[in-house]
Amino acid sequence: MAQASQPVGRRWTQRTLAPWLFLAPGMFMFTVYVLWPIVQSVTLSFYDWNGLYNRDGQFTGTFVGMGNYAELMTDPAFETSLWNNLKWLVLYMLALPIGLFIAIFLNQTVTGIRVYKSLFFFPFVISQVVVGLIFAWFYAPNFGLFYLLTESVFGKGTAILADPDLVTYGIIAAGLWPQIAYVMILYLTGLNNVAPDQVEAARLDGAKGWRMLWYVILPQLRPATFIAVIVTVIGALRSFDLVSIMTNGGPFGSSRVLSYYMFEMALGEYGFRMGYGAAIAVVLFAIMMIFISGFIWKMWRDEKER
Amino acid sequence: MVHTLKGALTLGAALLLSTAAFAQDKRVVTWNADYDPIPLAAAEALIADFEAANPEIDVVLTNFDHEAYKNAIRNFLTADAPDLANWYAANRMRPFVEAGLFADISDVWANNGLTESLASSVLSSTIDGKQYAIPYTYYQWGVYYSRDAYKAAGVDLPAEGGVTWDQFLANCEKFKAAGIDCVTTGSSALWPVAGIFDYISMRTNGYQFHSDLAAGKVSWTSPEVAAVFDNYAKLQPFVTENHAAIDWQDAAALLVQGKAANYVMGNFAVGVFKEGGMTNDNLGFMVFPEITPGIARAEEAPTDTIHLTSGAKNPEDAKTFLAYMASAEAQTKWNGAVGQLPTNKNASVDAADPFLTAGFNALSTATGGIAQFWDRDADAEYAKAGMEGFQQFLVQPDQRQAILDRLEQTRLRIYPQ
Numbered sequence: 001m002a003q004a005s006q007p008v009g010r011r012w013t014q015r016t017l018a019p020w021l022f023l024a025p026g027m028f029m030f031t032v033y034v035l036w037p038i039v040q041s042v043t044l045s046f047y048d049w050n051g052l053y054n055r056d057g058q059f060t061g062t063f064v065g066m067g068n069y070a071e072l073m074t075d076p077a078f079e080t081s082l083w084n085n086l087k088w089l090v091l092y093m094l095a096l097p098i099g100l101f102i103a104i105f106l107n108q109t110v111t112g113i114r115v116y117k118s119l120f121f122f123p124f125v126i127s128q129v130v131v132g133l134i135f136a137w138f139y140a141p142n143f144g145l146f147y148l149l150t151e152s153v154f155g156k157g158t159a160i161l162a163d164p165d166l167v168t169y170g171i172i173a174a175g176l177w178p179q180i181a182y183v184m185i186l187y188l189t190g191l192n193n194v195a196p197d198q199v200e201a202a203r204l205d206g207a208k209g210w211r212m213l214w215y216v217i218l219p220q221l222r223p224a225t226f227i228a229v230i231v232t233v234i235g236a237l238r239s240f241d242l243v244s245i246m247t248n249g250g251p252f253g254s255s256r257v258l259s260y261y262m263f264e265m266a267l268g269e270y271g272f273r274m275g276y277g278a279a280i281a282v283v284l285f286a287i288m289m290i291f292i293s294g295f296i297w298k299m300w301r302d303e304k305e306r
Numbered sequence: 307m308v309h310t311l312k313g314a315l316t317l318g319a320a321l322l323l324s325t326a327a328f329a330q331d332k333r334v335v336t337w338n339a340d341y342d343p344i345p346l347a348a349a350e351a352l353i354a355d356f357e358a359a360n361p362e363i364d365v366v367l368t369n370f371d372h373e374a375y376k377n378a379i380r381n382f383l384t385a386d387a388p389d390l391a392n393w394y395a396a397n398r399m400r401p402f403v404e405a406g407l408f409a410d411i412s413d414v415w416a417n418n419g420l421t422e423s424l425a426s427s428v429l430s431s432t433i434d435g436k437q438y439a440i441p442y443t444y445y446q447w448g449v450y451y452s453r454d455a456y457k458a459a460g461v462d463l464p465a466e467g468g469v470t471w472d473q474f475l476a477n478c479e480k481f482k483a484a485g486i487d488c489v490t491t492g493s494s495a496l497w498p499v500a501g502i503f504d505y506i507s508m509r510t511n512g513y514q515f516h517s518d519l520a521a522g523k524v525s526w527t528s529p530e531v532a533a534v535f536d537n538y539a540k541l542q543p544f545v546t547e548n549h550a551a552i553d554w555q556d557a558a559a560l561l562v563q564g565k566a567a568n569y570v571m572g573n574f575a576v577g578v579f580k581e582g583g584m585t586n587d588n589l590g591f592m593v594f595p596e597i598t599p600g601i602a603r604a605e606e607a608p609t610d611t612i613h614l615t616s617g618a619k620n621p622e623d624a625k626t627f628l629a630y631m632a633s634a635e636a637q638t639k640w641n642g643a644v645g646q647l648p649t650n651k652n653a654s655v656d657a658a659d660p661f662l663t664a665g666f667n668a669l670s671t672a673t674g675g676i677a678q679f680w681d682r683d684a685d686a687e688y689a690k691a692g693m694e695g696f697q698q699f700l701v702q703p704d705q706r707q708a709i710l711d712r713l714e715q716t717r718l719r720i721y722p723q
Contacts (some may be wrong), residue, residue, distance in 0.1 A: 052405040053384040055616045060405055071719070076712060141548035161494075162551035164701065205642070250494060251550035252698040269376065270681065270690035 001145045002084075005154070034251035038285065044278035045069070051272045059277065068279035077253050081261040084168050085237065086288070088257060091172045092179060092236035096228055099183025100221075104213075106184070107191045116190065124181035132245030135174035136161065161247055171242050173257055179235055190224030191217075226298070233291050237284070258284040330580035332364035334624045336388035337612075339367055340375035355639070356630050363623045364531070383407040387617025389624035395430035395439055395609040396678040397685055403433050409614040409621065411438045411628060415707035418629045426676050427649045430609055433507070439611035440628045441649040443641050445573040446665030447501055447679070449595075453588045455567040459484035468592035471509070478544040481567050488544035490566035492557035493700070496693040499549075500680035502570045503696040504606055506541070507534045509597035512578070513675035515603035520683035520692075522721035526714040535699070535706060537597055542703050550701055555715030558582065570594065572608070573646065575659050591664045608682055609649060691716040 049061030072078045106117050113265075116228055123131065138146050141159035151157035160170035194217060202216040218225075240259040243249060249256040249264060256264070258280055264278025341349055346369055353365045368388065370378055383402065392407075395397050396580055402408045415437045427441040449468070456463050461477045469477070479490035493499045501612055507516045511530045518524045524531065529678060546557060557579055557676060560566040562582035567576065579589050593603065612631055618624055630636050637648035642656055650713055655666045668674065679687040694708045 035723065039698040042617040050401055050405075052401060052407070054405050055387075055407060057384060139551070141551055159548035159551050162548040162701070164698075231465070241716055247551075250496065250697070251701055267377070272380075273687065 006022055018082045022247060029237060040282050041278045044053055044275055045282050047275040049276075051266075051274045064275065068276050071276065072279055072283065077261060078251060078258075081256045081258045081280075084255065085239075087168055088175070088239050089233065091169070092176065092232050093229075095183045095232050097209045097226070098176075098226065099180045100187050102180065103187035103191060106182040121185055123136050123152045124176040124185070126178070128158045128178070128241040131174055131178055135170070135242075136246045137179075139170055153167040157229060162251055164251050167247060167251065167255040171230065171239075171246055173245065175235070175239060175242050182231060182235075186224050186228045186231075190221045194220045226295075230291075230295055234288070237288055237291075246302070257262055258287075312590045325394060330577045332624050333362055333415045333620055335365045335390065335620050335627055336373075337365060337367045337390040337392075337627075338370065338379070338382060338388040338674045340372045341391045341392075342372065345640075345644045348640045351643065352631070352636055352640055355636070356627060359630075360626065363626065364387060381548045383615055383617065387615040389615065389618040389620050390627065391615055393439070393611055393613055394678075394682055395427065395441055395611045396648060396682045398613070398678075399439060399613065400433060400685075401439050404426040407616055408438045409616045409618065410438060411440070411614050411625065412437045414440070414614075414625050414628050414632070418632060420466050420632050422429045423650050423652055424632060425651060427609055429609065430534040430676075430678055439613055440632050441609040441611050442631045442637055443644065443646045444609040444649055444669075444676075445646045446669055447505070447570070447572045447594075447608075448665070448668060449568050450561070450571055450575060450579065451568045451594050452561050452566070452584070452591065453590055454560075454563055454564045454618075455481070455486050458564060459486050459567065461567075464590070464592045469595050471595045473597040475544075475641040477567075478541075481596070482544060486564070487546040487560060487566040489541060489568050489570065490546040491549045491570065492546075492552040492555045493697050494551060494553050496690070497681055498554045498557070498571070498695060499681075499696045499700060500693050501572070501606065502541070502545075503534075503538065503692075504677060504680050504709055505570060505594040506537050506597065508568055508603065508604045508606075508674070508677065510534045510537055511598070512601045513677065516677060517675070517683065519686075520595065520677075520680060522685070522688060522717050523625050526710045526717060531710065535710070538696075538699060539703055539706070542700055545684075545700055550697060572606075573661055573665055575644070586660055590659075591661050602674035603672050604677060605672040606668055606679055607647070608679045683722060688716065688720050 007036055007059065014193060044061075047061040048064045048067065049059070053059050054060055061069075102120060104121065138144050139160040141157065141162060144159075147157040147159055159167070160166045166220055198216060198220070201210055207216060238259055240263065241256050243255055243257055243260045244263070247255045249260050262277050262280040262284065264277075265273050265280060273276065334347060337345075348425075349367060353367060356365060357363065368717075375392075379393065382388065383391065384407070385405075393402065399408060401477075415424075420437075420440075424441060427444075428437075431441055432439050433437040435715065438633075451464065453463060459481050481488040489502070491498045491502065504516065510533050513695050515524065515530060519531070546552075546560060549557065554571070554575070555568070557569065558571075558575055558578045559582060561569045562579060562584055576589070578669060593605070596603070612628060614621060614624055614628060632650065634648070634652035636649045637650045637653075638653040639649045639652070645656075645659065645662065647655060647662060647669065651670070655662045657663055663688070677683055680692060683689075684692060691713060695713050696711055
């Protein structure tokens with residue numbers, strides 16, 4: 001065997017040691033701030049605990065095994081949150097075609113195009129909290145612009161945030177605004193790298209319009225699309241700030257998503273069920289893991305092919 | 307001595323300051339509170355009086371931001387307990403009592419005759435036969451109304467003792483015809499709807515029933531609950547539309563502008579109404595209408611309390627201060643400054659304030675009992691499920707059966723039979 005001829009016992013040389021030394025700070029941070037909290041959350045999800053230690057500093061929780069997960073299965077609020085997360089995931093994908101459309105539209109040389117680009121990019125720069133407030137006022141009953149618009153058109157105003165069937169769509173629309181800007185900027189940089197000679201060649205072959213976009217431009221935008229899908233999926237799953245700012249999950253919990261429900265259960269005013277909150281976090285983590293594994297697998301494959 | 311500090315990071319600063327106080331050869335009592343500016347100034351004045359009467363004791367108050375306090379208390383009670391801490395009565399203090407973080411102060415109650423002078427708050431301060439809290443203030447709930455809206459709709463103003471339920475609903479019809487919301491509320495934070503529900507429940511079936519309902523002892527499918535929801539359904543069409551998307555302050559604006567006639571609220575809202583331009587002339591107060599005749603009238607009056615912590619370093623002097631906070635003299639002064647009601651029955655209220663006087667009369671004649679409010683009487687998780695149900699019913703009254711079934715399921719899960 002090949003290995004048998006090598007010296008027994010590995011020696012640390014500069015070449016073998018260096019990678020580990022360079023990796024060490026990152027691995028340390030990753031362990032302390034990512035891996036360890038995951039382990040803690042999973043452990044906590046098997047306990048029923050109100051977040052209090054007693055006077056001697058002892059943990060006051062009781063072990064309930066899979067009890068929290070069993071409760072999740074029959075919890076209607078959890079079901080609502082799951083469905084809403086799905087709505088977020090599907091509708092957030094609208095950011096891709098719209099972002100692409102705006103990017104293509106802005107990818108031209110006209111006087112002042114930089115100003116237009118930055119105006120379109122603006123919603124991504126402002127905080128999600130501000131976005132939430134702006135849209136909350138936009139939808140506000142009695143004085144909101146949207147309410148007044150629907151009132152003048154239909155004779156009766158629609159208060160999106162008070163309507164349990166529409167509220168989630170209203171919040172997603174608010175979330176899409178900055179997300180489209182984000183996707184747009186990704187595609188704009190992607191469009192800069194589209195090879196002009198290929199476009200030229202395609203044109204000579206008579207391609208134009210949709211066929212040009214579909215067969216020539218889009219394949220070259222694949223790296224940008226990949227990143228855009230990742231940030232959009234993650235953005236949809238971790239949606240929390242907008243729900244918290246605009247509705248607090250209401251009315252009667254109709255706009256909850258998993259991350260907000262987790263916060264409500266673990267840290268909300270009527271919550272402090274740390275174990276139950278942790279169980280929701282674990283489920284959310286498992287859902288994210290499906291996507292994350294997919295992305296990692298794809299990146300791994302691309303690296304290998306190179 | 308008062309420190310106004312925000313957040314948990316201030317503990318270190320508080321420690322430094324208290325060591326400075328030790329140097330003055332005084333015995334220090336530390337007190338963590340969550341006061342807004344006016345109550346804080348009132349507490350400051352009380353401390354000054356107390357220190358003048360007890361020169362050897364130095365009370366050091368550390369003030370927290372109100373919202374931050376809810377989380378901070380969970381840390382400081384374990385990590386670095388002050389001698390005294392602010393919190394709330396009834397079920398709200400139960401987790402801390404059960405974790406052994408609040409100390410039993412039955413002796414303070416017994417030695418100062420408090421069961422007598424604080425009679426209305428004995429129940430809400432007691433867990434398993436022992437007292438864990440000193441209640442020092444509460445405020446009434448009831449119906450605040452705009453006299454202007456009554457005039458605009460041509461409805462007779464309510465008499466001194468309020469109106470009957472039938473009269474109230476008949477008035478609502480008139481308000482609706484005049485394009486005025488009969489009852490307004492802003493339920494985006496959920497709790498305002500609990501006030502309406504609590505009153506309908508207490509007026510329909512009485513205090514004991516309501517208390518049992520909050521404690522999970524009554525089924526949501528019982529005929530009594532059905533009666534409550536029947537009455538709730540009668541009110542439903544007259545409540546401000548889209549209340550689920552607005553805050554209680556936004557709804558207060560509707561009352562101020564005369565777009566709404568009545569508001570079921572706590573007395574703290576008077577400040578907001580007056581800031582909006584209402585005066586004692588056009589703002590009125592009445593007790594919630596009687597529904598089932600003959601039931602002893604019960605009222606809602608959430609109580610704020612001070613507690614001795616189990617980790618207190620100076621429990622003896624802290625108890626002296628607690629006894630002072632329970633006294634008629636201290637409560638008259640603090641509540642006079644803040645505009646709330648003293649729990650000590652020997653204390654007096656400012657006769658010039660019509661809302662305080664009305665509230666004091668309403669509470670002192672409430673023979674049915676004093677409820678703390680849904681989210682303090684019920685267990686936190688149960689309270690939240692309940693309030694979501696109350697809000698949903700106001701938005702989707704046709705979902706009544708589904709709401710009741712879900713609440714019943716929640717009850718059976720939290721309180722296994």
